[in-house]
Amino acid sequence: MRKAISMIELVLAIVVIAISVMSVPMMLQEGAKSDAFSMMQESILAARTKIGNILSYQWDDNSRDGNNSEGRLRALDVYAGAPALDRNGTYYIERRIGHIYGDLRRKMMAAPTYPSSNVDANITDLNDFDGKTSTLAATGSGTATDTYDYLDTEMNLTSHVYYISDLVTGTDYNDTNISFVFDPSTKQAVTNNVNSTNIKMIEVKLTSRNYQPFLFRTFSCNLGEVDLLEKEIN
8 A cells, every 4th residue: 555655656746847847948938038028128228318318419510509608509501401491581580480589489590501511520419420339238348438237248229310301291381280201211311411401310220139120210300499588697
């Protein structure tokens, strides 16, 4: 009787061990999926952070009003933009068509001023991010400015900047209702200001051998900025 019970216990133990061993590959697979998902989420956050950093820069080097003691950003004239967004050539010439007249409102330069074609090593505007690549590496293996704690040690971010069409289809910006679609296929090189429109498209491509590349896009418009109402100090 004891031998029979021992045999049953042995069989049950073998079955339990077999089930446990069979589950190990699944556990390893799920662990690998979890690591891959973590790296993917990490890369998306890195790309979004990069885009936020790029958008913190001025639209163009020529956007800064040198004649203004406080250096306000102004809307620029463009060569290939929608005519309805051009400078008002009849009156209030520092205003674009549709701008509200007022001292603290958005406005253009006193004289026609067009975007720059420069892409400089010293980053001061959106153009300067065109063609720039950053390698995000594990601590100690990256450059002095691109060293972070990342699980993925082979993550690369490459940014490009383009002009895209600001034209609307079948209507005009002066109409009450307009239909507009951001169309990346209309992109033109930002290194030639003859292509200049009122919209710049920023692309950030993230690559790694651990997963498929991601492409992120965002857009920035030629708006200038409003002046701030400040308290006078007597």
